[in-house]
Amino acid sequence: xxxxxxxxxxxxxxxxxxxxxxxxxxxxxxxxxxxxxxxxxxxxxxxxxxxxxxxxxxxxxxxxxxxxxxxxxxxxxxxxxxxxxxxxxxxxxxxxxxxxxxxxxxxxxxxxxxxxxxxxxxxxxxxxxxxxxxxxxxxxxxxxxxxxxxxxxxxxxxxxxxxxxxxxxxxxxxxxxxxxxxxxxxxxxxxxxxxxxxxxxxxxxxxxxxxxxxxxxxxxxxxxxxxxxxxxxxxxxxxxxxxxxxxxxxxxxxxxxxxxxxxxxxxxxxxxxxxxxxxxxxxxxxxxxxxxxxxxxxxxxxxxxxxxxxxxxxxxxxxxxxxxxxxxxxxxxxxxxxxxxxxxxxxxxxxxxxxxxxxxxxxxxxxxxxxxxxxxxxxxxxxxxxxxxxxxxxxxxxxxxxxxxxxxxxxxxxxxxxxxxxxxxx
Amino acid sequence: xxxxxxxxxxxxxxxxxxxxxxxxxxxxxxxxxxxxxxxxxxxxxxxxxxxxxxxxxxxxxxxxxxxxxxxxxxxxxxxxxxxxxxxxxxxxxxxxxxxxxxxxxxxxxxxxxxxxxxxxxxxxxxxxxxxxxxxxxxxxxxxxxxxxxxxxxxxxxxxxxxxxxxxxxxxxxxxxxxxxxxxxxxxxxxxxxxxxxxxxxxxxxxxxxxxxxxxxxxxxxxxxxxxxxxxxxxxxxxxxxxxxxxxxxxxxxxxxxxxxxxxxxxxxxxxxxxxxxxxxxxxxxxxxxxxxxxxxxxxxxxxxxxxxxxxxxxxxxxxxxxxxxxxxxxxxxxxxxxxxxxxxxxxxxxxxxxxxxx
Numbered sequence: 001x002x003x004x005x006x007x008x009x010x011x012x013x014x015x016x017x018x019x020x021x022x023x024x025x026x027x028x029x030x031x032x033x034x035x036x037x038x039x040x041x042x043x044x045x046x047x048x049x050x051x052x053x054x055x056x057x058x059x060x061x062x063x064x065x066x067x068x069x070x071x072x073x074x075x076x077x078x079x080x081x082x083x084x085x086x087x088x089x090x091x092x093x094x095x096x097x098x099x100x101x102x103x104x105x106x107x108x109x110x111x112x113x114x115x116x117x118x119x120x121x122x123x124x125x126x127x128x129x130x131x132x133x134x135x136x137x138x139x140x141x142x143x144x145x146x147x148x149x150x151x152x153x154x155x156x157x158x159x160x161x162x163x164x165x166x167x168x169x170x171x172x173x174x175x176x177x178x179x180x181x182x183x184x185x186x187x188x189x190x191x192x193x194x195x196x197x198x199x200x201x202x203x204x205x206x207x208x209x210x211x212x213x214x215x216x217x218x219x220x221x222x223x224x225x226x227x228x229x230x231x232x233x234x235x236x237x238x239x240x241x242x243x244x245x246x247x248x249x250x251x252x253x254x255x256x257x258x259x260x261x262x263x264x265x266x267x268x269x270x271x272x273x274x275x276x277x278x279x280x281x282x283x284x285x286x287x288x289x290x291x292x293x294x295x296x297x298x299x300x301x302x303x304x305x306x307x308x309x310x311x312x313x314x315x316x317x318x319x320x321x322x323x324x325x326x327x328x329x330x331x332x333x334x335x336x337x338x339x340x341x342x343x344x345x346x347x348x349x350x351x352x353x354x355x356x357x358x359x360x361x362x363x364x365x366x367x368x369x370x371x372x373x374x375x376x377x378x379x380x381x382x383x384x385x386x387x388x389x390x391x392x393x394x395x396x397x398x399x400x401x402x403x404x405x406x407x408x409x410x411x412x413x414x415x416x417x418x419x420x421x422x423x424x425x426x
Numbered sequence: 427x428x429x430x431x432x433x434x435x436x437x438x439x440x441x442x443x444x445x446x447x448x449x450x451x452x453x454x455x456x457x458x459x460x461x462x463x464x465x466x467x468x469x470x471x472x473x474x475x476x477x478x479x480x481x482x483x484x485x486x487x488x489x490x491x492x493x494x495x496x497x498x499x500x501x502x503x504x505x506x507x508x509x510x511x512x513x514x515x516x517x518x519x520x521x522x523x524x525x526x527x528x529x530x531x532x533x534x535x536x537x538x539x540x541x542x543x544x545x546x547x548x549x550x551x552x553x554x555x556x557x558x559x560x561x562x563x564x565x566x567x568x569x570x571x572x573x574x575x576x577x578x579x580x581x582x583x584x585x586x587x588x589x590x591x592x593x594x595x596x597x598x599x600x601x602x603x604x605x606x607x608x609x610x611x612x613x614x615x616x617x618x619x620x621x622x623x624x625x626x627x628x629x630x631x632x633x634x635x636x637x638x639x640x641x642x643x644x645x646x647x648x649x650x651x652x653x654x655x656x657x658x659x660x661x662x663x664x665x666x667x668x669x670x671x672x673x674x675x676x677x678x679x680x681x682x683x684x685x686x687x688x689x690x691x692x693x694x695x696x697x698x699x700x701x702x703x704x705x706x707x708x709x710x711x712x713x714x715x716x717x718x719x720x721x722x723x724x725x726x727x728x729x730x731x732x733x734x735x736x737x738x739x740x741x742x743x744x745x746x747x748x749x750x751x752x753x754x755x756x757x758x759x760x761x762x763x764x765x766x767x768x769x770x771x772x773x774x775x776x777x778x779x780x781x782x783x784x
Contacts, residue, residue, distance in 0.1 A: 040731060045771065047469075048766035151464065155468065162709040162727045162729070163691070164674075164709065164711070165657070165695075175459060176459045178457045178459050258460065297649040373455045373456035374457065377450055377451065380447055
């Protein structure tokens, strides 16, 4: 019995360590590619074109603190005014969101179209689904209500759609509220690593840059081919990304298409956010992992990396299982596995709350962004990663134990913006 | 006591590496958001527009029609040329062949040969540069003629027609509000005008007669089909004189036979080659090299991640549908017309192509 349990634990530990090694190699490869490889920005210089019609969708639920800044920015974009519409989806707000939207719509009737949604399932994905029925253009660009696009951003996000293979586009999200507290500074570092290195490396290598649901666009043909928005998911962005790429559409990332956002300023808000992302991502893992593996019409490396991308949040639980297995094996006196190559791999890659490569990504990203002294905060990111890991693990376990998520409520990040927050930024 | 000392040492050992982090947290020195230029909108005329605004503000009470000289805030000097057709340079400037004056003219301006102008040159009417001259930036409210072997380093703009004679080097941005003529041998980075003629381009190629073309058959090795969007595994060969309405995408190379019409976009995940006389009513995209043979008509945009070669007689874009041609390296033959922009990330050259590329 002891032998059987020990054997099982060893198999689990070996599998976990190997998985972590794979992710470690992946992230180190991405970072080295970002630093030394060929960078791809093929669509960035399309400055003159017969710009297609585009609809910007902005789902909003109780966004009175931020929606006016966003709408003002849309009135200033340089996209041809006769080719752009902005549909603000006011989903049953019970604050002044509706009033603000109607005011802007009255002032800019040729541009801003209010959609006051009173029926149907609540939530971002259902709101997008309903709003999309009113779209007449070829392309949709989606922004969250707290985002503030620059003048040229819409053109930059639309340009990749001139490539007939492209179905989804993602820009870069940049936290604007760094000065609030330690959490926002840590999240800025984390976002930097995720976009400046991870997403761009995937773009460089022809893998799967993920459409992230905001500062991003979708071609209507790709959306329809993939089956439209699904309203039973917490991560409609990840879900759509995979359905589209499995149908032969490409997703692309534009690192220089940057837009400000508000990062969560409290730990409870941060934990809720990451748990939402984790649940949505895990849903997509369950739905599309097999499809990724089976689809021999996709290039092999794309399939493999697509699978790894789907598994990023599940790895938190996997990592903890590995810790437990290692501790149990130690107390069972089965520590001979600690010696040898496996222990070296484990230590090298499993060095810090999973693998250390994430810190390398953040370091490289911050360096590329021109930041220097902010990197001194990197040790605190260890705590951030640990807390996130626990939160994700909790969310993953809850998903396994409880019935699958059914959408019905808005899960959104609290807003903390004041009139001073954006001074000098716009 | 010993235990207490031990614990204190452990605490210090763990806390010491965090000291820089704690200092940065307490006394933040690098906590500004990533700088995003909210006003950036890829406008090629940004510097020219900015320069005009600067002149309007700085010299609002001045008339460039009167000769005058002075000093700017940064210590450099300016000269208003007045009624003369050329700036007045001193002996030293002529000997070294360089002037750092900002030159301002209200009348047609003719600049001396083989002189480097380290500051901007502004002309309220036409400007003709001198042969072999080097310029930081040039702005003409009317026609701008760049004599042969002229080099412009940062930007140039014409409110009417910009002509670059042979072997000019146009770094940075070149824009014109009406037309642009770029002669053979010119190198450039970024051009924009309603119409750009390379070499002696004037004639529009004839479109193939669509009624005499053969509808393209669906290839056997097709991966995905959605309405009229075909994704083909491996190479895609479109036979000559074919017609297809929709988008064609290949996972490797694409070859469009001569005289074909594609009413949609074309994408190759490697090299793309268009035969002579091909018409593409959409974009053309290649992840590596892109070769466009003679007398093609393409609506655009045209995007390649390596090199674009465009042969004689091709027309890119339309007057009512300007577009962009962009790649790291671009070679354009004389007798090519582009409506819109040509943007090379590394370099572009007007020259006869040295044979087709695979």
